[in-house]
């Protein structure tokens with residue numbers, strides 16, 4: 001009996017959603033960093049097995065929004081939750097239950113869908129601690145399943161797939177077998193650049209950056225890409241460029257390397273930094289940068 005369906009991966013920022021999805025798919029679909037709210041769009045990763053097709057939707061970490069962008073990100077996440085067959089709520093086992101979890105719990109309760117709790121980062125816990133964490137979480141909600149995992153070490157992920165499958169519907173594959181993501185190449189290329197920025201910057205900058213592809217051209221000596229990096233303050237532009245252009249160069253070289261791997265050929269990347277004052281509070285700009293996936297809601 002073949003099964004297929006959508007699994008929304010939800011959780012607080014930094015819980016490990018993208019790591020989990022990339023591990024399950026054995027391919028880098030979503031970018032990762034230690035900065036909260038790395039993921040902005042709902043990213044579908046598709047895993048096709050002989051007996052089932054799993055369509056994972058990696059949602060932006062749900063959080064109390066401070067800006068218009070935050071509200072849009074939450075809206076993207078909620079929409080994925082409404083459309084899925086089963087919810088996988090991933091939590092960082094090292095973190096205590098907090099206000100951010102109540103926020104998610106309220107949403108989950110309203111949906112009446114099967115919920116699998118994944119207690120992540122067990123590689124950082126001993127057995128006693130893990131037992132205590134499982135017990136504490138079992139009091140929070142009547143979860144359909146609780147599975148301790150380490151997304152990073154790919155620990156217990158076969159069990160996760162087995163359990164998820166039991167909640168999928170009987171039916172044919174929803175996407176072609178060879179497809180691993182529903183995001184196009186341009187999006188993935190911009191995300192690679194954004195990841196390199198996130199890995200090198202701190203505080204407000206990671207949240208203030210958007211990356212747009214301006215031009216892509218196939219030339220005899222490889223692929224030429226021009227990308228625009230948008231920040232929301234003039235001071236951030238200076239930081240991103242760095243002393244004698246060192247920071248932007250380091251971002252460019254790291255991204256260029258990964259882009260070459262992705263495209264399987266030589267890549268020449270040009271980066272420009274532009275200030276769009278306070279863009280995260282302007283709905284038209286959020287839409288223009290492709291971050292509002294449901295702008296007709």
Ligand SMILES: Nc1nc2c(ncn2[C@@H]2O[C@H](COP(=O)(O)OP(=O)(O)OP(=O)(O)O)[C@@H](O)[C@H]2O)c(=O)[nH]1
Pocket residue numbers: 011012013014015016017018019020031032033034035036037038039059060061062120121122123124149150151152153
């Ligand atoms: N030790 C350990 N670290 C992990 C594990 N899973 C994820 N991490 C780390 O936790 C951090 C956040 O992981 P992400 O996968 O980007 O988290 P996310 O939930 O997608 O975050 P947002 O995109 O901000 O919502 C990264 O530094 C990961 O390397 C794990 O199983 N063990």
